[in-house]
Amino acid sequence: MLEVRDLHKYYGAFHAVRGISFDVAKGEIVGFLGPNGAGKTTTMKIAVGFMTMSSGTITVDQRDVVQDSMAVRRVIGYLPEHAPLYEDMTVTEYLSFIADVRGLRGTLRAERLQYVLGVCALEPKRRSGIKTLSKGYRQRVGLAQAIIHDPKLVILDEPTVGLDPNQIIEIRNLIREIGERNTVVLSSHILAEVEATCSRVVIINEGLIVANGAPSALGAALTDDNVVQLELGADSCDVKGTFAEHVDVAEVLVAETTHRGCTITIRVAESCTSTKPMIDLSAQNGWEIHGIVRPNATLEDVFKSLTNSEGEPQSSLILANETEPHVEGHAEIEDADIGDKS
Amino acid sequence: MLAIWRKELKSYFNSPIAYIFIWFFLVVTALKFFFLRGEGPQGQLRDNFFVTQEASLTAYFSVFPIALGVLVPMLCMRMWPEEYKSGTIETLMTLPVRAWQVVIGKFSAMLSILAITFALSLTVPWSVNEAAVVGLDWGPIIGGYVGAFLMGSAYCAVGLLMSSFTREQVIALLATFIVSLPLALAGTAYVESPTPDWLSPIAKFVGFAVRFQSIERGVLDLRDMFYFLSVTVLFVYLNITVVEARRLK
Ligand SMILES: Nc1ncnc2c1ncn2[C@@H]1O[C@H](COP(=O)(O)OP(=O)(O)O)[C@@H](O)[C@H]1O
Ligand SMILES: [Mg+2]
Numbered sequence: 001m002l003e004v005r006d007l008h009k010y011y012g013a014f015h016a017v018r019g020i021s022f023d024v025a026k027g028e029i030v031g032f033l034g035p036n037g038a039g040k041t042t043t044m045k046i047a048v049g050f051m052t053m054s055s056g057t058i059t060v061d062q063r064d065v066v067q068d069s070m071a072v073r074r075v076i077g078y079l080p081e082h083a084p085l086y087e088d089m090t091v092t093e094y095l096s097f098i099a100d101v102r103g104l105r106g107t108l109r110a111e112r113l114q115y116v117l118g119v120c121a122l123e124p125k126r127r128s129g130i131k132t133l134s135k136g137y138r139q140r141v142g143l144a145q146a147i148i149h150d151p152k153l154v155i156l157d158e159p160t161v162g163l164d165p166n167q168i169i170e171i172r173n174l175i176r177e178i179g180e181r182n183t184v185v186l187s188s189h190i191l192a193e194v195e196a197t198c199s200r201v202v203i204i205n206e207g208l209i210v211a212n213g214a215p216s217a218l219g220a221a222l223t224d225d226n227v228v229q230l231e232l233g234a235d236s237c238d239v240k241g242t243f244a245e246h247v248d249v250a251e252v253l254v255a256e257t258t259h260r261g262c263t264i265t266i267r268v269a270e271s272c273t274s275t276k277p278m279i280d281l282s283a284q285n286g287w288e289i290h291g292i293v294r295p296n297a298t299l300e301d302v303f304k305s306l307t308n309s310e311g312e313p314q315s316s317l318i319l320a321n322e323t324e325p326h327v328e329g330h331a332e333i334e335d336a337d338i339g340d341k342s
Numbered sequence: 343m344l345a346i347w348r349k350e351l352k353s354y355f356n357s358p359i360a361y362i363f364i365w366f367f368l369v370v371t372a373l374k375f376f377f378l379r380g381e382g383p384q385g386q387l388r389d390n391f392f393v394t395q396e397a398s399l400t401a402y403f404s405v406f407p408i409a410l411g412v413l414v415p416m417l418c419m420r421m422w423p424e425e426y427k428s429g430t431i432e433t434l435m436t437l438p439v440r441a442w443q444v445v446i447g448k449f450s451a452m453l454s455i456l457a458i459t460f461a462l463s464l465t466v467p468w469s470v471n472e473a474a475v476v477g478l479d480w481g482p483i484i485g486g487y488v489g490a491f492l493m494g495s496a497y498c499a500v501g502l503l504m505s506s507f508t509r510e511q512v513i514a515l516l517a518t519f520i521v522s523l524p525l526a527l528a529g530t531a532y533v534e535s536p537t538p539d540w541l542s543p544i545a546k547f548v549g550f551a552v553r554f555q556s557i558e559r560g561v562l563d564l565r566d567m568f569y570f571l572s573v574t575v576l577f578v579y580l581n582i583t584v585v586e587a588r589r590l591k
Contacts, residue, residue, distance in 0.1 A: 050435055073437060076436070078432075080432040080433060081429075088356040098437070100345035100348075101438070102438065103438070
């Protein structure tokens with residue numbers, strides 16, 4: 001549906017997008033994640049044909065966004081950052097304007113207007129002036145505008161930025177609903193955002209793609225299987241000392257006191273394949289075991305470890321098959337590692 | 343394109359701008375015509391209508407170049423700056439319409455305001471016709487309105503272009519003044535002394551008031567019409583180019 005190939009964008013001398021390639025297959029909801037200034041907005045503006053690239057190509061539905069701009073614009077719905085709207089119009093006036101420019105006529109126009117007002121829960125505000133709307137409603141008007149022509153590809157730039165938690169949940173649900181009919185690409189600098197809504201995430205930092213895959217798969221790829229976390233009914237100092245001396249323990253990562261005793265996170269030696277020695281050790285010392293897990297890396301960790309830019313070349317984690325988007329190379333890896341291994 | 347025209351027209355009437363423009367234009371031109379003793383563009387003195395009782399609208403039309411030159415920038419200042427500042431330009435330019443369609447849509451909304459204004463101003467020739475001893479000769483009046491419309495559209499085109507360079511309405515307004523006032527006055531008696539000799543033929547060529555004067559006298563010189571049309575086309579074309587260039591930058 002969307003193919004980005006070796007995309008570069010210079011703003012004057014500033015190299016904002018430095019050669020990114022990724023695909024979005026039909027039906028996916030892809031999160032385009034990166035810190036502020038990573039180049040998300042730039043990439044999206046180029047994809048929708050608002051700006052031109054310095055080099056590289058983007059195709060939408062097999063059509064080049066530069067050569068075939070009009071055809072591409074017809075199949076794309078775009079919500080720019082901050083949902084710019086015409087303040088002096090009412091909701092219905094605005095959506096009607098978009099419908100008119102998009103060439104919707106007659107009963108189809110009326111149906112689509114009714115549909116987006118319903119889906120975006122704008123019915124109660126249809127006659128309100130846009131300048132009187134809250135940020136949450138404005139964002140919904142922006143979304144309504146983006147889907148009014150039932151586009152094949154919906155591109156949303158930071159759709160939940162500036163919303164309060166309830167509004168965020170509403171917008172997320174709305175995006176999921178849109179995602180059932182249309183292919184969606186949304187950008188965000190918030191991990192929870194893409195984890196909540198997206199089947200796949202493309203992480204970009206300083207104009208380069210640093211990761212691409214299902215949120216859970218990215219987590220799994222970064223998960224250190226040798227890390228074990230135990231919750232014990234004992235004093236953290238005793239525990240720490242005892243574990244540090246054990247042959248199967250490579251390193252004690254964290255030891256904290258909790259209300260039930262302590263939590264200790266250790267990395268076991270490569271040779272150690274089970275958690276049994278840890279359990280035995282606790283039993284020998286008479287420490288009650290409240291819990292034992294092998295923690296999974298979260299997208300948070302992925303993000304941190306990949307976007308920690310000190311100007312050094314970054315490692316990158318590409319799990320999705322870039323050239324053949326239809327291959328399920330980014331299938332979810334189940335959280336099989338969670339739980340008690342004893 | 344029709345949708346854009348409709349949107350722009352609606353937003354004119356949603357804001358005070360259209361009303362202010364129409365009101366000012368009608369009041370200023372009518373006041374000048376009926377009550378003030380004025381000077382023609384060539385420096386000749388003109389008495390107001392109640393003194394002369396002359397069944398001619400020459401004195402009425404003679405205010406048009408300046409009145410439009412001052413008031414049309416008001417119509418233009420919002421056009422592009424608002425789109426750029428609020429970011430709606432992004433939505434607009436990613437809809438399946440071409441830049442020229444957007445520009446023509448906006449431009450035709452401005453022309454519509456002009457047309458409405460001129461239609462309302464017909465009350466002046468109508469009342470002159472009622473009051474004057476001899477009836478009006480409508481030929482020059484029709485000519486005058488055609489000329490005024492062409493001149494007005496040239497001002498609109500200039501202002502629309504100027505507004506496309508900035509995100510600030512005030513700057514757009516000033517920029518339009520800076521270009522359209524010299525255009526209005528060039529070659530007239532008002533600015534005869536500061537105009538150097540070598541510039542004077544050029545000033546007479548480009549000056550809107552000088553051009554309009556001959557139309558207003560009822561001499562429908564095709565060259566004058568063609569001049570206003572060319573200015574319109576040129577500036578609208580430049581506007582399309584600028585909008586495209588700003589977008590792709
Ligand atoms: N019009 C512009 N001119 C110059 N630099 C720009 C422009 N737009 C964005 N940038 C720069 O390009 C980089 C990427 O910006 P952007 O794509 O907006 O990032 P993101 O959306 O990921 O926060 C930033 O460093 C930003 O400062
Ligand atoms: Mg951005």
